[in-house]
Amino acid sequence: MSEIDLVEANLALKEIHKLEGHTDRVWSLAWNPATGDDGHPATLASCSGDKTVRIWQQGPSGSWDCTAVLEDTHNRTVRSCAWSPCGKLLATASFDATTAIWQQVGLDFECVATLEGHENEVKSVAWNPSGTLLATCSRDKSVWIWEMQPGNEFECIAVLQGHTQDVKMVQWHPHLDVLVSVSYDNSIRVWIEDIDIDDWSSVQTLSKTSCGHSSTVWALSFSSGGDRMVTSSDDLTMKIWDTTKNPSEVSGDGNGSWFHLCTISGYHDRPIFSVNWSRNGIIASGAADDAICLFHEQKNDLVHGPSYRLLLKVKAHDMDVNSVQWNPKDPNILASASDDGSIKLWQLTGLP
């Protein structure tokens, strides 16, 4: 579905399930990439301030159950979780400065590795497209890259320094080994491996001078094709970036290859903690105003370059929305997590 004629659409975001069980705020969600594949029920992982990770699955009747609780490993808030691309491993990042790797064994999950190295709270974890590398970032201002070795061993291959404050999130490009990090220092950094020196370095920094954010950048999400990226911030805006050019192919003349396309503002009046771009090109945002907004690109001849239109805004939770994630297989299903301790599943209806 590439072009949606949304002008006549009668769109609505309907709450279809509410998952309760966590005893503290839910920080982050991750859909298992194998969700919906033959034999695999829809599976969602959630992590919380209650120091646990919960695995939720949809049964044949359509109802959702919590099928596993991953506990007694982290001794502080679990802030972020991410499934490996094959769906067999789950990485969880915690304020206890460690990242744990879990593998499913029967109905249970076993912790098969613990990655230590950060000096303090780990904020985010992400797998590269091939599942061979894992990136973690922390309040200690650094980003670590780990390479998976046989036997679930992980070796730290690089420590990326450059941010001057807490790094909030890391995400990989959907098909290139390009890593992006966002921070409390208001900047977005792009990192790639330099084969000549066998090390990673920052090839571009998107800050105020490149039309970047003027306050903490909380989250980022790539479009499924990898040609666009959206970032969200404390400055109440979301920014869309053109990421078509491969940073590894740019001549080193100091000019970065990615640039600002447009800014979406005026729809949230509190910090925007999460953004996620669906396969259908719909951007979902979750913010401290307890709401979720959906946006889509508007082809408009009158304006130079693309602009994004609000499709709808719903009050989703009783408290801050910390994470919004589209189901990778069914792009009309959205999951949201909140400070109120609950996870909600939503269905987008009314699409033509």
Added chain:
Amino acid sequence: MEPATTISTDFLESTVLLDQTLYDEGFRDGYRDGMDSGKEEGREVGLKHGFQVGEELGFYRGCVEIWKSAIRIDGNSFSSRVQKRIGELSELTENYPLSQPENESVQEMMDAIRIKFRIISANLGVKLEYEGNNLTNASKQDLEEI
């Protein structure tokens, strides 16, 4: 007014200039005492700081020596990537300018050594940390909740 070049035999002069004389004397005494206590304090701070740097650097060099010995005994002790990093750490600790305390890049160099050490110990799976009276351990106290 009296011309300044006349040889003064004015018996009142010393009285008139008493303020100034006493001021000058006080200044000289204060300056001298200040220099002495300043030097003393400087010596103490220098000794303390020098000791701290020396102790920390010595710690890293000690670890490097053990690791290098292990590699000499058995070349397969560590993965090639870790061995390369141990070599890099060894170079960094050798090049640290111990006799140039005023070299502006010493802080950066020490940070680079610390981070390289963290990566090696993370990859070896060991919880090794230089303790000392360390400024970098202050993070334990500030708990951040978001």
